[in-house]
Amino acid sequence: MVYVPERKINLAQFRAISHAISTYEDVVLLGKHIVESICRSFDIMAATVLVFDDREKKLYYVCSHGLSDEYIRKHPDYDENLLQEFVTGQPVYFEDFKNDPRVKNPEAIEKEGIVSMLSFPIKSRKHVVGLLKLYNNNKWMIHDDDKDSINILAEHFGLVIETNGLKNFLEEVRAVMSNLPLRMLQGF
Numbered sequence: 038m039v040y041v042p043e044r045k046i047n048l049a050q051f052r053a054i055s056h057a058i059s060t061y062e063d064v065v066l067l068g069k070h071i072v073e074s075i076c077r078s079f080d081i082m083a084a085t086v087l088v089f090d091d092r093e094k095k096l097y098y099v100c101s102h103g104l105s106d107e108y109i110r111k112h113p114d115y116d117e118n119l120l121q122e123f124v125t126g127q128p129v130y131f132e133d134f135k136n137d138p139r140v141k142n143p144e145a146i147e148k149e150g151i152v153s154m155l156s157f158p159i160k161s162r163k164h165v166v167g168l169l170k171l172y173n174n175n176k177w178m179i180h181d182d183d184k185d186s187i188n189i190l191a192e193h194f195g196l197v198i199e200t201n202g203l204k205n206f207l208e209e210v211r212a213v214m215s216n217l218p219l220r221m222l223q224g225f
Contacts, residue, residue: 042178045078046186058193064201068100070174070193075171075187076102079179082150083172085109088198089123089165096168104172108149111142122158123165128184130155150174161199169194190192 054074061067083103087096098109111125121129131137131154132156135146151172159167 040178042180042183044180045080050074050078050151051174051221052165054190055193058190060198061197064198065100065198066082067194069102072100072169074101075169079171079174079183081171081177084117085102085170085172086194087170088159088167101166105149108145111145112135120168122156122168126158126160126165128155128157128188134172153177155179157187157191158194159198161192161195165197166198198201 054071057067061070065075068086069193072086075084076082081103085104086099088099088147089096099108105126110127121127133149134140134154135143140146149172151174153173155171155173157169159169160166169187171187
């Protein structure tokens with residue numbers, strides 16, 4: 038007998054998260070609501086959103102639900118040079134997270150009680166702009182339809198992140214332009 042995991046995300050939940058993604062202005066608040074909704078839907082211990090800074094080549098925590106501040110400060114993640122999610126653009130499952138060779142700080146993972154982790158790339162068009170990580174205190178399986186739903190939500194969230202970054206850039210340009218002498222603005 039083959040075990041088939043049950044679906045956890047229903048249409049109402051998917052619709053609610055999708056609506057939030059399309060209406061929220063605050064990316065951090067949106068991320069908090071997404072990770073909290075996913076933790077509740079899947080009854081898992083924690084989830085987090087990290088955004089990739091391509092200038093510094095680093096991942097930065099945006100928000101999390103269910104992780105201790107100590108864990109977040111230690112950044113016990115795996116080597117950024119080996120992030121399969123960035124190479125393949127596909128989710129990656131870590132059944133035994135603390136014993137994975139890419140993990141930098143297995144003691145912090147053990148102390149936090151994390152056993153497994155599922156990491157989804159957050160994409161904007163073809164580029165991975167961050168990661169949505171789901172942590173659990175035991176080994177687990179996720180229904181393929183739920184993986185597809187989370188992938189779609191992560192892609193929508195990626196577009197929001199990119200749009201927000203572009204909006205911030207344009208606001209900075211506008212502020213700089215407003216300080217220019219009027220004679221220099223002729224023709225704009």
